[in-house]
Amino acid sequence: MSAPAVDWRLIREEARPGPEQMALDEVAAETAAAGGPATLRTYRWDPSCLTLGRHQEPASVDWAFCEREGIEVSRRQTGGGGIYHDRTGDIAYSIAVPAETVPGELLDCYHLLCEPVLDAFDRLGIDADYVDEPMRELHRPACYLRELHPAHDVVAPGPGDRTDPRKIAGNAQYRKREAVIQHGSLTFSVDAARHLGVFADPPVTAEEFRERVVGMDDLVDVDRPDAVGTVEAALADWAGATPGATVDADGSWTDAELERAEELVEEKYRNEEWIRTRPGSGGA
DSSP: OOOOSSEEEEEEEEEEOHHHHHHHHHHHHHHHHTTSOEEEEEEEESSOEEEEOTTOOGGGBOHHHHHHHTOEEEEOSSOSSBEEEOTTTEEEEEEEEEGGGSOSSHHHHHHHHTHHHHHHHHHTTOOOEEOSSOBOOSOTTBGGGSOBOTTTEEEEEOSTTOOSEEEEEEEEEEEETTEEEEEEEEESSOOHHHHHHTBSSOSOOHHHHHHHBOOHHHHSOOOHHHHHHHHHHHHHHHHHTSTTOEEETTOOOOHHHHHHHHHHIIIIITOHHHHHSOTTSSOO
């Protein structure tokens, strides 16, 4: 499959708080649906952030730990478990594109939009691919410790002579106003204590966490800026390889988009009711 033949913009890594990053993903989808450019972007969570899955119970969070450690908490549009996004250990990306230009079948759409992610790992010298068979669940509230799924969980062999697969990236999708938004987290480095600390009483040790999750810096000699640049190049090359597509490699947000993102931050992503109330539960 080829990338959609549309006009793209690449927005290079920006460091913003988690609520703003999720609002900008939603804005990018609105722009694509309205006939504006499709968006490729990388971003950094600053400060570190725990994002809850759309239907996750707030009681699964160790709120005191997050407050003490300066970790922001918000809630995603996508489902699944909570994800701790470390300020330096996580490399985030998203792709927003008109829905009519990508496969309607969810698995096919995942595999199309994950092509540049797998290419980025290949360029870094990391043997990453979809997990080929489900891996057992360790702690349901934590996305990286749920049963791994061949559709969207990407694994790589462990460091050294270890060949057991460990999760190195996760991806999720949702549709909004005739657009598809896919976002994901690529693990650059693993801080197991903080990954586990954001959850209330996880029955998993730091050693067990590291047996499930691996970072780029465990596998290859690369610094974070170079890893981010590799992801950005893979995104731009993937989009630009399709005849008829254009890529603005120095894309940016419009003032109207930034204003819309601020509205969404206040209405939703930094709103305590949105964050601390599981949809459909009727209360925090």
